Amino acid sequence: MNELVIATRESPLALWQAKHVQAALEAAHPGLTVSLLGMKTQGDKWLSSPLSEVGGKGLFLKELEQALLEGRAHLAVHSMKDVPAHLPDGFVLPVIAYRDDVRDAFVSRAGTRLADLPAGSRIGSASLRRQCQLRALRPDLEVAPIRGNVGTRLGKMESGEYDALVLASAGLRRLELEHLVTEHLDVDRSVPSAGQGALGIECLAAADDVRELIAVLDDPDVRACVETERRVTAGLAADCSAPLGAYAVLDSGSLSLSAVLGTPDGTRLLRARASGAEPDAVGAAVVAELERQGARDILDALDLG
Structure with missing residues (x-):
């Protein structure tokens, strides 16, 4: 395989991200040609209402995923904070990397x-x-x-x-x-969104040749932190548009996770922390603590959980 097509949104930031991945892939695989397929998503078109009212941040992914299904592109580059906790069947994220300032x-x-x-x-x-x-x-x-x-x-x-x-x-x-x-x-005053600052590369689960080519870009440390954060979103069955922040740090093999969930008016903020070596266990501990404090009531009132 000597050609890849990246599906990307057409905003300046999305194009920067796609071009960054394009350059990294071409540097990692001399002779590989990588091109971009720019697309407008529903999230880019529906600007009159808050995302939480028109379907959440998943609106930024659907058209890109359709391009993968139709064979018009091989992979899609996303801001990880925009990626729902559960991907549609048949899609995977072989790469989570390039984490910049999370604040x-x-x-x-x-x-x-x-x-x-x-x-x-x-x-x-x-x-x-x-x-x-x-x-x-x-x-x-x-x-x-x-x-x-x-x-x-x-x-x-x-x-x-x-x-x-x-x-x-x-x-x-x-x-x-x-x-x-x-x-x-700072992250104590404003806990970031799960995955904030990191990029994710999505492709079809069945596309073994694509997965093999892009796997070189994956960053295991960034993946561990982002997946730990995403365990909170998934564990609460929350949309990535919910008033929920989660931030994990990896130090000497130990993950430290902080999370916050609030009411939109800011009158109630629930906070939880946990540490450990396993993303699943750390994420589950934070979810359990938030639920003990009343997370489900907040999410049910928002109709996002």
């Missing part, structure tokens, strides 16, 4: 830090996870939904529609926009 980034129009923003300031955030943690930190601010790619959101802030935004640090770094960051929110 959320606070970007304000006037360069004012989160703690110093005047009461009533309007902050744009696309995710319920960020919204609930922001409201818990600063209940006197207006936290409002925002959709669109990074450039679109920054434009809305500059036009005065928002006073500040919270975005993924990794995306800003990859787009060479890190100079716009007012401050990085």
